[in-house]
Amino acid sequence: MGDFILTEHIPEKAVLVGVITQHQDELQAREYLDELAFLAETAGAETCGRFLQKIDVPNPKTFVGSGKIEEIKTFITEREIGLVIFDDELSPSQLRNVERILECKILDRSNLILDIFAKRARTSHAKTQVELAQYQYLLPRLTRMWTHLERQKGGIGMRGPGETQIETDRRIIQQKIALLKEKLKAIDKQMSIQRSNRGQLVRVALVGYTNVGKSTLMNLLSKSEVFAENKLFATLDTTVRKVVIDNLPFLLSDTVGFIRKLPTMLVESFKSTLDEVREADLLLHVVDISHPNFEEHYNIVNETLAEIDGTDKPTIVVFNKIDALRFFPKDEFDLEEDEDKVYSLDELKKMWVSRIEDKCVFISASKKENIDELRQITYEEVKKIFEVRYPYNNFLY
Known part of the structure; x- marks a missing residue:
């Protein structure tokens, strides 16, 4: 019999990105990044760098400006970092563009929270709720470029549907959402009876x-x-x-x-x-x-x-x-x-x-x-x- 070798879980190295806007001053932006770092740690990532940019409104194409995105690319390439997390929700087009430029796994705050929920879900009720939320998040992002996943399967942001439904189409996801909603209705009804009892x-x-x-x-x-x-x-x-x-x-x-x-x-x-x-x-x-x-x-x-x-x-x-x-x-x-x-x-x-x-x-x-x-x-x-x-x-x- 061969020897069993115990290996420690190596956290994914991540970079955090946030913006200072007219609705969010520098103090708030830094505090939000602190919380994002805590979220990343909860999900199993190690924060290796933070980037903040002062901008009137987020860039509709890449969230941050072109100069900042190049600065981030240089940083993650030199340090071989494979995960960049944005503090705000990215639109499907922003996600595609940033992914194409940085050539690594991109998560936004919503996706990170969904991933933590997927990791924490224990009961059928919680698992169904998280799965429904994941599909609803995935639906408008089906055109996302998934090519990098061939070499980066698993890990943060890839739990649940994100890993198994890459090649699925909109119709199948919509059917799944409908089925999960029905399942939740049945569970909710059961829980309502329990509460009344x-x-x-x-x-x-x-x-x-x-x-x-x-x-x-x-x-x-x-x-x-x-x-x-x-x-x-x-x-x-x-x-x-x-x-x-x-x-x-x-x-x-x-x-x-x-x-x-x-x-x-x-x-x-x-x-x-x-x-x-x-x-x-x-x-x-x-x-x-x-x-x-x-x-x-x-x-x-x-x-x-x-x-x-x-x-x-x-x-x-x-x-x-x-x-x-x-x-x-x-x-x-x-x-x-x-x-x-x-x-x-x-x-x-x-x-x-x-x-x-x-x-x-x-x-x-x-x-x-x-x-x-x-x-x-x-x-x-x-x-x-x-x-x-x-x-x-x-x-x-």
Whole structure:
């Protein structure tokens, strides 16, 4: 018998490309590239370079200007880099042109997110949703030049339909999309029945930007083990657990994390996952307060909730990761003239308590700090809903 040789997975080397426009300043563009690098790492790539170009509007042919595209080509050729990732969605023609010039694998942000979803999907429901989104993304890009795939099969962006449906035509993909939609309808109907069979327990849903600690908090409150790690979209499927606080039972559900520039087809595909949010009686909106752009993340989640009619319900804002908070410079808080002012946790608390209508609590899920206050606030809110629903059953608590 031959010897087995264990080899480590070698990450693909990637270059990231973004633009500074009238709608996106340099600070935002750099922060978006930071997030893109995290996405790339989650997918299994190593970022070896970043390119930013200031441009009024993206070039309709190559996204960035001709000089910048040549600069990128020289960089990736010299370093033998086979993957370039653009921070915005490329049109089919931009994709073809860039691919032809750079002669390597090209992904945009949407395709990268789809790839991570394909990698993370576990259940039939999640796999069907991701497959549908992938075909919807692929459909307008069927004219794409696939020749380089002969020497670069597999890897990031090539999971799922991207690898097996290269030679397919539009009609077959449209048929597949129709079949997947029917399959999703059947699964959604089944899940709807499951939700209705849970009885009339109060439902609480965890929502938030991706990687803010929802699954860690779920484990803490429900004393169960839900997959959690420091990567984007660690979980795609909604997990529901029964939680009891001081003899008051309720259902707690974890949902897929939100993110800026989420592909439209993914939002559509995952509408049923977000039914848990729509049907919830109470939302726990988890925010990573240690992130420099936590306010933007907070707003993105609220905008997404508004899209699915999930904002008109009581909400507790849970500011998580207070243990990782590094006091950052003042941005839009117009409290003092000093531009170098940094804020303590107490100051942040005062600002947010006065700025938002929802109740808020500051915790560290990983360090189990201030969890008792969170339990107490959650208990009080669930109790209010319970008393309205069961006015004669108050003896339960």
